[in-house]
Amino acid sequence: MRKNKEGRNYFISFMILLCLLVAPVSAFAEAAKIPSIQSLDLELRSAVLVEPVTGQVLLSINADQAYAPASMTKMMTGYIIADKVKKGEIFWSDVVTVKENASKTIGSRVDLANGERHTVKELFAAMLVHSANDAAVALAEYASGSEQQFVTLMNAEAKRLGMKQSHFINVSGLDRTDMPIPFRPQKLGENVMSAMDVATMVKSIIQDHPEMLEVTTMPSYQFRASDREPLVNTNWMLESNKDTKYKQYAYNGLDGLKTGFTDSAGYCFAGTAERDGMRLISVVMGTKSISKRFTETKKVLDYGFDYFELKQVVAAKSTPKGMESVPVKMGTKTEVPVLSEQAVSFLVPKGTDASQLFYQTNFVPVEVTAPFPAGTKVGTITYTYQIQGMDMIQEKTVNVVSAEQLEKAGWFRLLFRSIWEVISGLF
Template sequence: MKANNQKQKSKRSMIKKSVTAVMVLNMMYMSALPVVSHLDPTVATFAAGTTTASMNIVGTGSVNPPSLALRSAILIEPSTGQVLLSMNPDEPLPPASMTKMMTEYIVAEQVKQGKLKWTDKVTVNDNAAQSVGSRIFLAKGDQHTVEELYIAMAVGSANDATVALAERVSGTEQDFVKLMNETAQKMGMKNTYFINATGLDRKDMPEAFQPNTDRETVMSARDAAILASNIIKDHPDYKRFTTIQSYKFRPTDKAPIVNYNWMLEANKNITNFKKFAYPGLDGMKTGHTSNAGNCFTGTAERNGMRLISVVMGADSEPHRFTETAKVLNYGFDNFEVKQVVAPKTVVKGVENVPVTKGTETEVPVVTKDAVSFVVPKGASNPKVTFTTNITPASSLVAPLKQGAKVGTITYTYKTDGSDKGQVKTVDLITTTPVEEGGWFRMLFRAIGHFFGELFQGIKNLF
């Protein structure tokens, strides 16, 4: 009996819906105003969320890293940020003249932004003239161009040239230090603190210009790699300076400044340095104080892959370079960068996304950028998985331009036996524009949706 009553109620409900539908239809046709009462059914049923799939990359297993006699070390591939080797990478340690990489970055930024010119003259003040350690013996009142001082800093690690540039940018070295620390924070350098532009210990700075703090400059190996990575990314012309083997600062100087970086590839023809020369190496910065030991941030490129290495606390100049060679060899011998997704790739299962109020109800999408991962050479069955996050249909309202962002896709790469994977997120963008649909098109789309639901309900009764 209850079943019959339920069936009768359902039929009465459907009759009411049919009558209502006719009334609504008449009202819509009689109205002179545009009416959009429902979305396309595709849009209504497509929810924002995630989709997962996987693809195979041919590759190999793990390899043992070299033994290192250092306080700290790291090796990264900068385009992906992947760490390939690390040894105590996050301990804040005295970086010595590797500090100058931040001074180099900021001065290069000033030039890039038009706030400085390489040809601008810099007047030397007391702080620079009184600097000790590695220097080019600047005197108060001397004038040199930004470029001349920059070369002296990058090649000869000149403390006086570095201070002169810092004061040219910010007025005082300590105001420049504030900019250094702010820039470090923006770069994500979490274990770094600067007290000067040079990397000198506080006690070795001119007394009148020592900061009012008992802190010293510190930087972790990871942060040094991050800083070098930003130099490479934002100032790819860094090699114009870092590969200079020697430089005569003044025409009257008896001898030129010799680059402290013995590993430059060009040194393969220099008798004293050829045993340290490393194929593809073109930067970045050495450092040495009694507290820091011997440090070196190096970068080299082979077969299209660039690596950045940092070694801290080596016990001699030659040792920092032989340890760097071991670290870089580990990277180049065992890894390679592979593009796993090309730019403008159609993602299986997410070929189209719904659009509201458009001439079309959906739009085709592709990845905006390429996706690459560092892959062990010869690794077996590594997999790449992806997860999509699509913007809700209610927020994708026409008109949409070609190339409009409609969501993101995150790829994760993990090798066999590895707990952590590499992750890269790129945008999903439209391949064609979508024009705004007219009210008449929206009206009939809404009517079609309404009756589609109605007839589906009637069908389910039988």
């Protein structure tokens, strides 16, 4: 009789699991009414607002169109330099001797002279804090032998990161005609990036080289001991700015990242801010004044923080809703209790009740045979959610693991179970 019950329970559990594969979790509920993008009255060429954890795009204006990025180019330059330091190919303390190309590079600069010597760390700070073009060139030449060899790395890295609309011809963001004539590339073209590509670059920096944010948050930097004044950060939105004329632009939680300007690019800014555990990435391109790039960034970030929030719908090490156990083979029991290995969060309209979110799950089992320890992977669950009125679907896949160990059943139990399964299959 006991074997009878065991086989029947196994069959029922399996049928319940199949039903769960297509079942929505709970009833739909949305909270905040999201205003239209048009109501923000943005004055710019392109823009994007992204929440990097879910990848949700909250705002998009010509976001996939390639435009001149100006000095936002230096984020890629900095990313590769930081990567080389991380790999041990170069060191922050290495001393760089400035060459002709850097000394003749115009625009925003720290007036590097041919033969002048500075550490990688000093040039890195000058490039990111003060947007120094000559510092960017000096770093590239030291790291790769020439600016154009470094540019080859930039284009390869852009491809690897999925920046489909990006192409670089230099490390500074200058227009081709503003580069020193002997050091211009032979092939025609200009630096271009889409707002979405810039956001991808920012996300990669945050994930792979968060130490760059420590530099971009510096309100000023004393480049040379002999300099009469420190270099001032070109980002007016930093709360740490000491200049009172910038206070009106200070933005709570903003810790980066990079400004840009050329005549062809207009005034640009890639910013990122974090509030209450939620980080947003904002990119504005082609504004018409130095102050506009910051006022428009404020509008974009406010839109995100005012109307959206991250909500956890599944806690780490919790039992997936409606799926307390999964079938297993050869064990002392025919099923084992399970846990979600990771937490799951979605970006939702602000004020949404997490318990009332409508999301779907898809369980993909992994065949598991006893014996096995607790924490053994028994499958994956993919959670999907879509904010009403938005095209993008948020998706998160997590491992499902056994909550306990399971020993292998004895041969007599396995034999009886097999016989019962054959009999059950006849009816």
